[in-house]
Amino acid sequence: MSEDVVRVTDLTRRYKDVTALDTISLTFRKDRIYGLLGRNGAGKTTLMSVLTAQGFPSDGTVEVFGEDPYENEAVLRRLCFIRESQKYPDNFTPAQAFRAASLFFEGWDQEFALRLAEDFQLPQKRQIKKLSRGQLSAVGIIIGLASRAELTFFDEPYLGLDAVARHLFYDHLVRDYAEHPRTVVLSSHLIDEVANLLEHVVVIDRGRIIMNDDAEAVRGSAVTVSGPAGVVASFVSGREVLFEERLMNTASVSVRAQLSVAERREAAELGLTLGQVSLQQLVVHASLAHSGGGMAASQAAMSAFEAEFTEVSR
Numbered sequence: 001m002s003e004d005v006v007r008v009t010d011l012t013r014r015y016k017d018v019t020a021l022d023t024i025s026l027t028f029r030k031d032r033i034y035g036l037l038g039r040n041g042a043g044k045t046t047l048m049s050v051l052t053a054q055g056f057p058s059d060g061t062v063e064v065f066g067e068d069p070y071e072n073e074a075v076l077r078r079l080c081f082i083r084e085s086q087k088y089p090d091n092f093t094p095a096q097a098f099r100a101a102s103l104f105f106e107g108w109d110q111e112f113a114l115r116l117a118e119d120f121q122l123p124q125k126r127q128i129k130k131l132s133r134g135q136l137s138a139v140g141i142i143i144g145l146a147s148r149a150e151l152t153f154f155d156e157p158y159l160g161l162d163a164v165a166r167h168l169f170y171d172h173l174v175r176d177y178a179e180h181p182r183t184v185v186l187s188s189h190l191i192d193e194v195a196n197l198l199e200h201v202v203v204i205d206r207g208r209i210i211m212n213d214d215a216e217a218v219r220g221s222a223v224t225v226s227g228p229a230g231v232v233a234s235f236v237s238g239r240e241v242l243f244e245e246r247l248m249n250t251a252s253v254s255v256r257a258q259l260s261v262a263e264r265r266e267a268a269e270l271g272l273t274l275g276q277v278s279l280q281q282l283v284v285h286a287s288l289a290h291s292g293g294g295m296a297a298s299q300a301a302m303s304a305f306e307a308e309f310t311e312v313s314r
């Protein structure tokens with residue numbers, strides 16, 4: 001039996017003159033945590049909307065649990081989609097939202113929901129419309145976690161959440177996932193924060209997939225070499241330079257490379273320092289390159305781009 005819970009083939013989604021998704025194909029496997037990353041307007045929400053039947057393809061096919069999800073109750077009951085701007089019925093309290101969720105999701109764990117509500121310090125009897133922005137996000141996060149849906153989408157779920165609450169979310173997600181494996185698709189601009197959660201990374205840029213790889217493989221695909229500029233230059237010669245920074249006579253150059261033990265030893269003998277390139281930097285570089293930003297970017301350009309890429313409105 002197939003381990004794919006999602007199978008998308010040549011999916012295109014157009015909104016009038018905007019092509020939000022452009023002939024993309026991908027699969028999401030059972031019991032993995034996916035990061036769905038990309039710049040503003042890349043097409044992430046559109047993809048999640050189509051997969052959860054809240055939007056429909058203009059072209060191509062979408063299968064979720066082997067079936068077309070559109071108006072398919074049996075499939076939709078196995079999905080949970082938590083959006084950035086999640087809406088609830090007027091006058092609902094969190095307690096009522098949890099009750100409604102418990103009726104819909106077979107795997108709902110009320111005890112877990114209450115524990116999460118306590119951790120997030122969520123007033124459960126206050127009307128949702130009176131909650132703060134961060135508390136509203138907490139309601140969505142609790143429903144997303146406690147539903148234990150086989151396929152859970154979190155689309156930038158933490159608008160307004162403070163750093164403590166965001167880390168609570170990450171901790172609970174990882175721990176609960178270990179006990180109750182399922183497929184989670186997390187869209188986020190805070191790549192460094194979520195990097196350690198992700199097992200697989202899908203990056204979309206202007207409606208196209210530009211990266212679809214195991215997170216470990218992505219992380220291991222590059223290295224930063226630092227030291228005297230001339231020595232660094234000759235060590236990285238012939239390799240694809242992702243970005244570089246120079247300060248006086250020293251340089252720090254990130255290159256696409258998986259160095260062998262011998263190469264690492266050689267670097268050490270030359271007095272060079274090797275460092276990891278973060279997932280965020282690699283994703284930003286991929287987006288920058290796809291946007292026509294050229295090959296190697298200066299560190300300043302990278303930083304500016306990174307700030308723009310990871311900016312979240314609060």
Ligand SMILES: Nc1ncnc2c1ncn2[C@@H]1O[C@H](COP(=O)(O)OP(=O)(O)OP(=O)(O)O)[C@@H](O)[C@H]1O
Nearest residue numbers: 015018019020038039040041042043044045046047
């Ligand atoms: N209902 C709509 N009508 C017209 N254009 C739309 C509609 N929804 C989305 N778009 C456009 O489709 C593109 C993809 O939007 P989408 O919301 O999927 O991006 P995103 O990757 O989720 O962005 P963000 O990170 O900013 O949330 C954008 O150019 C957006 O303006």
